[in-house]
Amino acid sequence: MRCLHVVPSLAPEAGGPTTAAIALVQALCDRGIDAEVATAGTPPPLPFPVHGFPVSPLTVRQYGFAPTLPPWLRSHLPQYDVVHLHGCFAHSSTVAAAIARRHRIPYLWRTLDHLSGPSLAQGTWYKHLYLRTVEAANLRGAVFHCTSPTEAEWVQDWAGDRPVLTIPLGVTPIPEAPAARCTLRQRWGIPADTPIVLFLSRMHPKKQPEILLQALAGLDRPWVALLAGTGDPAYLKGLAQLSTNLGLGDRVKFLGFVQGEAKTEALRGSDVFALPSQSENFGLAVAEAMAAGLPVLVTPGVQIAPEIAQAEAGLVVPPTVEAWRSALESILRNPAQRQTWGRNGQTLVEQTYQWGAIAERLATVYHQLIAGELTHPERG
Incomplete structure (x- = not known):
């Protein structure tokens, strides 16, 4: 054939x-x-x-x-x-x-x-x-x-x-990278005990990274956000300006497009994956994050959200700043819960995708x- x-x-x-x-x-x-x-x-x-x-x-x-x-x-x-x-x-x-x-x-x-x-x-x-x-x-x-x-x-x-x-x-298996947590933090100057929130997707208004930035801006606890992906230069400039206006400083780092070892390092070295997208017909980046053992935060518009909720692999959060701020606060303060959700996500990927x-x-x-x-x- x-x-x-x-x-x-x-x-x-x-x-x-x-x-x-x-x-x-x-x-x-x-x-x-x-x-x-x-x-x-x-x-x-x-x-x-x-x-x-x-x-x-x-x-x-x-x-x-x-x-x-x-x-x-x-x-x-x-x-x-x-x-x-x-x-x-x-x-x-x-x-x-x-x-x-x-x-x-x-x-x-x-x-x-x-x-x-x-x-x-x-x-x-x-x-x-x-x-x-x-x-x-x-x-x-x-x-x-x-x-x-x-x-x-x-x-x-x-x-x-x-x-x-x-x-x-x-989902293609994500390579093991035991040193990723250390090397990712060294590469971007992030303290060892600071949790990393990863946004890895095409930079487009549909993905709504603005919600993530605005939600993070209201948190009192330490965090660093890595935004990995490419898009229209004017849109990327607007996101950088929003980060500046919110006073986020070097807590937000724009990685640009990542692939290969850099992508593996980002997935294996982060603590939480976040995608507040308006809609995703599947959400491959989300599934890759689960394969890497990350707990995920998504909106109901990500079409594998029901499976995520059923597997207890993360949180499905309405696309509002207030809801995302509350979800981020909850997941960042509970490392044990992050590990449990991460393991559940890996099981979901192994059994389904x-x-x-x-x-x-x-x-x-x-x-x-x-x-x-x-x-x-x-x-x-």
């Missing part, structure tokens, strides 16, 4: 969606599936076949217009048995879906929270117009891949009678698509 994954970007800075796509394709390859990737931009070196296509300098925002991608897809897509699309409102997904329909190749569409109410509220008019015009036939031909039940409910509004499947993401099992489920779905058991896409 040959499967082509179409991913808007494989740049590490793209965050969780890219990390998940790479890990997913690798897990499929490990199980004997002939999986490849087509992407806009220059991909990093990877252990499976990747076809990269230059992005036009005239592209709009994150649409990723790659003019040489459509001809390649028209020529090569018939060689594949199934297509797995990643993300909406991307040139790569739109053209791949259209060409797959013409060749009657079944396609699974991972929507990445792009069809949720909060996401569609950002740029409402043009997103709705795009879905109802450019993407209408493509949506009618898809089988949808969601990573949480809540995301599936949002997608169902656009899917009509098309199948909507819920298959979570996996393993790439091997998820790849097996997807392989079954691919076979069902090819056999017509989930219906073939419409022609159009």
Whole structure:
């Protein structure tokens, strides 16, 4: 079975969606599936076949217009048995879906929270117009891949009678780093007994790091916050200014984009993970934090929040400054509770978010698509 994954970007800075796509394709390859990737931009070196296509300098925002991608897809897509699309409102997904329909190749569409109410509220008019015009036939031909039940409910509004499947993401094991607590504090000049709150995500208004900063500003006890991630320079400048205005000084440190050993050090060396995001279709960074043994603070908009609450792996906190301040006060004053929640989170990840099992489920779905058991896409 040959499967082509179409991913808007494989740049590490793209965050969780890219990390998940790479890990997913690798897990499929490990199980004997002939999986490849087509992407806009220059991909990093990877252990499976990747076809990269230059992005036009005239592209709009994150649409990723790659003019040489459509001809390649028209020529090569018939060689594949199934297509797995990643993300909406991307040139790569739109053209791949259209060409797959013409060749009657079944396609699974991972929507990445792009069809949720909060996401569609950002740029409402043009997103709705795009879905109802450019993407209408493509949506009618898809089988949808969601990573949480809540995301599936949002997608169902656009899917009509098309199948909507819920298959979570996996988590790549976080390397052990016994010295991380020491080296992280040495690197950033943090006292050994000061707890570290880690925010590790793409810097975007949707992630609401402002809530975290404002909540921390009202705490009397010692703390240091590490904000790791990249984003729009103007937005990052605004966050730094907010930190200054709140008088947080060197208690807030902006790490920029981290990966590899630096990411492992941040995860293994911190004490609490915090993500006050408006919405997350899964929350891969949260799952990675649990895999590293960190207790997590999240909002109900993080779609694995119910699992976190049930496993007692952290706190699910309404997205208000007052609620977050209270939650931070509680978790920072209780090291024993942090350790218990951290162990519970590791157990949750080990039992639920393993790439091997998820790849097996997807392989079954691919076979069902090819056999017509989930219906073939419409022609159009």
